[in-house]
Amino acid sequence: MSTELEKDVAAALRFRADEVPDTPCPPLGAARVATQRPKRWLVPAAAAAAAVAGLTGAAIVLLPGSGGDGRDQVTAAAPTDVYYSRTLTESGDRIIEMQLWQGKGRTDAWQQEGVGGTTIKDGRVVPDNSVQLDYPEKGECYPAASPADEACAKPGSWFNPTPDFLAGAPRDATVIAQQLNDEAVAEEERRTAPGGDFDRTEETFSPANLAYLELNYLRGTLAVNGMPDDLTAVLRRVIAGMPGIQVTEGMANLTGQRGTGYSLPDHKGDLLTVIFDADSDYIGSPTEAVVRGMAPALGAAPSTLFD
Amino acid sequence: MAADVNLAPPFVHVLEEQWMPLVRLATLLTGDADAARDVVQDCLEAVLRLRPDIDDEHMVAYLRKAVINRSRSRLRRQRTVNRYLAGLTRPKDVPSAERELLAAERHREVLRNVDLLPTRQREVIVLRYYCELSEAETAATLGVSVGTVKAAAHRAINSLRRRMKDTSE
Numbered sequence: 040m041s042t043e044l045e046k047d048v049a050a051a052l053r054f055r056a057d058e059v060p061d062t063p064c065p066p067l068g069a070a071r072v073a074t075q076r077p078k079r080w081l082v083p084a085a086a087a088a089a090a091v092a093g094l095t096g097a098a099i100v101l102l103p104g105s106g107g108d109g110r111d112q113v114t115a116a117a118p119t120d121v122y123y124s125r126t127l128t129e130s131g132d133r134i135i136e137m138q139l140w141q142g143k144g145r146t147d148a149w150q151q152e153g154v155g156g157t158t159i160k161d162g163r164v165v166p167d168n169s170v171q172l173d174y175p176e177k178g179e180c181y182p183a184a185s186p187a188d189e190a191c192a193k194p195g196s197w198f199n200p201t202p203d204f205l206a207g208a209p210r211d212a213t214v215i216a217q218q219l220n221d222e223a224v225a226e227e228e229r230r231t232a233p234g235g236d237f238d239r240t241e242e243t244f245s246p247a248n249l250a251y252l253e254l255n256y257l258r259g260t261l262a263v264n265g266m267p268d269d270l271t272a273v274l275r276r277v278i279a280g281m282p283g284i285q286v287t288e289g290m291a292n293l294t295g296q297r298g299t300g301y302s303l304p305d306h307k308g309d310l311l312t313v314i315f316d317a318d319s320d321y322i323g324s325p326t327e328a329v330v331r332g333m334a335p336a337l338g339a340a341p342s343t344l345f346d
Numbered sequence: 347m348a349a350d351v352n353l354a355p356p357f358v359h360v361l362e363e364q365w366m367p368l369v370r371l372a373t374l375l376t377g378d379a380d381a382a383r384d385v386v387q388d389c390l391e392a393v394l395r396l397r398p399d400i401d402d403e404h405m406v407a408y409l410r411k412a413v414i415n416r417s418r419s420r421l422r423r424q425r426t427v428n429r430y431l432a433g434l435t436r437p438k439d440v441p442s443a444e445r446e447l448l449a450a451e452r453h454r455e456v457l458r459n460v461d462l463l464p465t466r467q468r469e470v471i472v473l474r475y476y477c478e479l480s481e482a483e484t485a486a487t488l489g490v491s492v493g494t495v496k497a498a499a500h501r502a503i504n505s506l507r508r509r510m511k512d513t514s515e
Contacts, residue, residue: 044507045475051456052476056370059379064365065387173358238489 122264123334123341127164127293129326133157135172136164140337141181141264145202146191149181150337162294198222198256200263210269212276223249250281251303251311258313261321262329272319290314292323360405361390368413374472375417377461385416411487414469459509467502470495
């Protein structure tokens with residue numbers, strides 16, 4: 040800044056900016072809960088998933104008292120009325136544990152609880168009061184706050200896996216792969232359109248870039264409550280067939296559970312990974328652990344956890 | 347579990363910390379604090395909804411770019427409205443008359459003329475002199491070349507100098 044006029048411009052702009060009265064930031068989102076955020080790739084990669092119904096798959100009833108502090112105790116023989124999930128996510132030097140309860144229907148009520156800490160014991164985060172969390176505690180039509188919200192009306196897709204969508208989704212890996220590619224292309228078209236938040240580059244629609252985008256969406260889709268087991272197994276095959284996929288046996292998730300890791304690198308070489316156990320259940324990533332089950336009511340201890 | 351807005355709470359805190367800085371930036375770009383708040387809220391919600399993958403390193407730059415794009419869209423729509431209005435409308439959020447009396451006349455004169463600059467030039471001016479971005483950072487934010495930034499800044503300053511000289515004469 041060399042001239043008096045330039046200094047005047049800067050001062051005038053600060054003057055106007057200072058005139059803007061402070062207002063609190065409005066509540067953001069309906070369900071700000073914790074999962075891993077992978078490194079940025081060349082293009083936008085959005086989140087996926089919503090409440091999902093139509094649960095299938097075997098359940099294992101855990102014995103009471105498996106948790107060190109009682110938070111993990113499983114109530115016996117309770118009616119399994121709502122979906123339950125618990126996700127532990129490493130975020131910097133902190134670990135966030137979020138428990139989510141949600142009804143089976145898309146517009147049913149949901150509730151969540153979170154704790155933060157720096158250590159894990161018996162698969163749970165040891166609460167640390169120095170880690171403050173801020174999240175909405177309840178709502179309807181997860182992750183929306185209410186059925187009137189825009190997110191609740193958004194049609195289902197692989198990138199927005201609603202209960203109806205998953206119930207009727209194809210189980211053919213080739214068909215799914217094509218649908219995922221179509222959605223990824225459409226997403227890139229939208230995000231790089233004039234006025235969009237990204238500039239289109241020669242890499243925008245490259246197979247590697249689209250695959251990364253699809254894997255990032257699937258990471259969320261695989262973790263939704265009520266994802267059918269047979270569909271999870273098919274999605275694993277789809278992921279295994281992605282261009283450039285790296286397969287690592289014996290990879291551990293955040294809580295040490297081991298399985299087969301499927302990874303794609305971003306432009307810096309950092310890996311976006313999903314891990315499946317031997318039964319093709321999705322268990323998270325090296326910085327995330329996902330556990331799902333059923334609970335008798337919102338906020339109640341889980342009656343069953345799925346293995 | 348993972349949801350449409352799967353974000354770690356620290357990520358949300360970063361967004362909330364950026365609320366007022368971005369509102370001020372959008373106000374400078376749109377000339378309207380009410381519109382600015384709408385623009386920024388849209389951007390933050392979009393990040394929550396669409397960009398859980400973004401890392402903290404790129405967060406602020408991404409938000410700034412999103413705010414600029416949406417402010418530009420807002421201005422485009424406003425211009426359409428203004429065609430049906432007589433003359434150039436005064437930005438709604440300029441300082442009140444009382445505050446203006448207390449403010450330096452030079453500032454008010456500069457701001458009036460900044461408001462008359464073409465959108466691209468105003469964006470460059472705001473990013474360079476308010477956000478204190480380098481030419482390269484400004485270019486990256488706007489998605490243009492450094493040469494374009496230099497040219498836009500040069501034209502803007504010359505335009506301001508010319509208009510203010512005209513006014514003083």
